[in-house]
Amino acid sequence: MSDDVVLRTRALTKQYGARLAVDALDLEIRRGRVYGFLGPNGAGKTTTIAMLLGLLAPSSGGMEILGHDAASEHATALRRTGAVLDGLGYFPHLTGRDNVRLWARLNGMRDAARIDAVIEIARLSGRADDKVRDYSLGMKQRLAVAVALLEDPELLILDEPTNGLDPAGIREFRQLIRQLAADGKTVFVSSHLLSEVQQMCDDVGIVKHGKLIAQGEVTTLVQSGTRLVVRATDPRALAVLKQQQWVAAATLEDDGTISVEAPADKASDISRVLAGEGIWLSELRAQDGSLEEFFLDVTGEETVGA
Amino acid sequence: MPDMIAAEIMKVRTRWLLYVLFLVGVAGAAAQVWLFGYVAWLTERNDSEFEYGISSRLTFSFPYSLSALLDTGQFWGALLVAVLTASMVATDHSWGTVRLALARGQTRNQYLTAKLLGIVAVSVVMMLAVFAIGVVFSLVATAVAGESITFDTRNGPSAAEVPLMVLRAAYAIVPYGMLAFCLTVVGRSTALGATGTLIYIIAESIVAPLLGALGSTGEAFQSLIIGYNASALIAANRSGLLEQNTLAFRESGPGADVPDVWVATLVLAAYSLIFLAISFQVFRTRDVRTTQE
Numbered sequence: 001m002s003d004d005v006v007l008r009t010r011a012l013t014k015q016y017g018a019r020l021a022v023d024a025l026d027l028e029i030r031r032g033r034v035y036g037f038l039g040p041n042g043a044g045k046t047t048t049i050a051m052l053l054g055l056l057a058p059s060s061g062g063m064e065i066l067g068h069d070a071a072s073e074h075a076t077a078l079r080r081t082g083a084v085l086d087g088l089g090y091f092p093h094l095t096g097r098d099n100v101r102l103w104a105r106l107n108g109m110r111d112a113a114r115i116d117a118v119i120e121i122a123r124l125s126g127r128a129d130d131k132v133r134d135y136s137l138g139m140k141q142r143l144a145v146a147v148a149l150l151e152d153p154e155l156l157i158l159d160e161p162t163n164g165l166d167p168a169g170i171r172e173f174r175q176l177i178r179q180l181a182a183d184g185k186t187v188f189v190s191s192h193l194l195s196e197v198q199q200m201c202d203d204v205g206i207v208k209h210g211k212l213i214a215q216g217e218v219t220t221l222v223q224s225g226t227r228l229v230v231r232a233t234d235p236r237a238l239a240v241l242k243q244q245q246w247v248a249a250a251t252l253e254d255d256g257t258i259s260v261e262a263p264a265d266k267a268s269d270i271s272r273v274l275a276g277e278g279i280w281l282s283e284l285r286a287q288d289g290s291l292e293e294f295f296l297d298v299t300g301e302e303t304v305g306a
Numbered sequence: 307m308p309d310m311i312a313a314e315i316m317k318v319r320t321r322w323l324l325y326v327l328f329l330v331g332v333a334g335a336a337a338q339v340w341l342f343g344y345v346a347w348l349t350e351r352n353d354s355e356f357e358y359g360i361s362s363r364l365t366f367s368f369p370y371s372l373s374a375l376l377d378t379g380q381f382w383g384a385l386l387v388a389v390l391t392a393s394m395v396a397t398d399h400s401w402g403t404v405r406l407a408l409a410r411g412q413t414r415n416q417y418l419t420a421k422l423l424g425i426v427a428v429s430v431v432m433m434l435a436v437f438a439i440g441v442v443f444s445l446v447a448t449a450v451a452g453e454s455i456t457f458d459t460r461n462g463p464s465a466a467e468v469p470l471m472v473l474r475a476a477y478a479i480v481p482y483g484m485l486a487f488c489l490t491v492v493g494r495s496t497a498l499g500a501t502g503t504l505i506y507i508i509a510e511s512i513v514a515p516l517l518g519a520l521g522s523t524g525e526a527f528q529s530l531i532i533g534y535n536a537s538a539l540i541a542a543n544r545s546g547l548l549e550q551n552t553l554a555f556r557e558s559g560p561g562a563d564v565p566d567v568w569v570a571t572l573v574l575a576a577y578s579l580i581f582l583a584i585s586f587q588v589f590r591t592r593d594v595r596t597t598q599e
Binding site: 093 | 309
């Protein structure tokens with residue numbers, strides 16, 4: 001594994017009977033990057049993360065984490081990895097501080113200053129001595145982040161970490177993730193909040209039915225779905241544009257503009273073609289696509305599921 | 307590993323269940339010494355039919371009381387340890403903490419070994435504390451009855467024998483604890499581990515005498531029953547003593563039909579190892595899933 005790649009899967013597969021939950025997944029996550037792992041419900045995200053964390057045994061394929069082959073050195077790799085699992089992972093009868101202390105103790109750590117530091121990072125200082133059973137869902141998520149950061153891990157694997165967080169909490173979490181990446185940590189995060197992923201992540205991978213259907217830098221993927229917005233007073237404009245081979249789709253929007261799905265470098269062609277028909281433009285501009293549009297496009301979903 | 311065991315103890319020492327089980331044990335010791343011993347003796351001592359209440363006197367009077375306390379302690383202690391074991395194993399599954407423990411780099415062998423040793427440590431402390439309180443009850447009852455408190459008695463255990471007696475009783479609890487451990491690891495449920503062990507204990511106390519009455523084939527099966535072999539160790543604690551009152555529902559008093567104590571020791575060890583092997587094999591190879599996967 002190149003030093004630049006901290007997590008790699010090779011044809012990672014998980015099969016339950018006849019059902020393929022994860023189908024020959026090839027992921028590559030580079031050091032210091034924030035990688036968003038996206039997919040519709042039941043796409044295999046949680047199953048993939050469970051395999052990365054040694055909770056599920058792959059049916060076939062392999063994984064390398066922080067230079068360690070998971071088949072033989074999974075526990076070694078995981079000791080340098082922090083994890084936030086979707087759902088539970090805390091002791092409700094203990095205080096938040098005792099939870100962090102207990103998880104530290106389990107890994108042989110007794111550094112009280114570090115325990116206080118991660119509680120501070122997770123913004124739990126004010127409630128650290130309350131029982132976790134009295135915490136809100138968002139506080140429990142922050143507690144999970146505090147535990148994940150205990151050993152100052154090189155790689156963070158986070159499964160739906162923003163579940164239950166309020167908008168302010170989500171924004172703070174995004175800032176925390178970006179700060180961790182700036183500190184050289186690598187973050188692998190699954191989420192269904194696409195706008196957050198777009199702002200938080202450098203790279204994304206999208207899975208559907210257990211298969212990786214798209215992977216790349218967020219900026220590249222978003223630009224690949226660039227739309228052009230055209231405004232023309234002549235109603236013939238829509239029909240003319242639809243006739244062009246390089247126009248994937250053209251639709252009349254409620255505000256009277258025509259949304260054209262076409263490569264950005266075709267703007268001058270739009271202007272030329274319409275002028276040739278005697279149609280004059282009052283507006284022509286590029287509209288960046290969103291990750292959500294790209295996601296819905298490649299997954300064929302109508303809505304974004306959790 | 308010491309840190310992992312300490313963490314296991316930290317998990318359970320802040321839970322009310324441990325203290326409820328401890329109080330149940332103390333209540334059992336109190337019933338054994340005071341109700342089945344001292345109070346029964348007050349009632350029976352002037353009744354010739356009860357031979358001056360000799361069995362009840364031996365139940366509360368120190369040091370005879372030690373064997374009766376260990377007899378009852380082994381029988382009911384097996385249940386208390388089963389409940390504690392099942393809870394300590396299953397709650398990590400219901401809270402999802404087993405997943406995080408493994409995701410944080412504990413190997414499955416480390417996790418289960420630390421869990422097992424944590425259970426052993428907590429169980430030993432809890433049961434020894436209950437036994438010590440039972441001994442205190444016995445000392446008080448002996449003094450109240452106007453008897454002298456001394457190991458210098460006819461047929462009673464000597465001070466040097468007491469550690470071995472405690473070890474025998476504790477050893478006879480181990481296979482039940484392992485059964486609860488195995489059932490809970492496999493089933494990931496407190497109810498399965500605790501009630502499964504309870505049902506087994508009740509079933510064997512019913513079936514063992516029946517098998518003994520069925521001739522040589524029945525006796526062969528009887529010799530494989532955990533409780534039948536545990537009785538041999540408890541009977542060894544009663545060597546030389548007359549009948550005592552006990553809260554344990556099985557034959558272990560004078561004249562009881564029990565196997566050789568060394569054979570019984572090996573049989574109980576075999577059961578413990580089998581339960582342990584099943585637990586580790588299942589846990590090492592299973593998928594640790596959530597409901598979403």
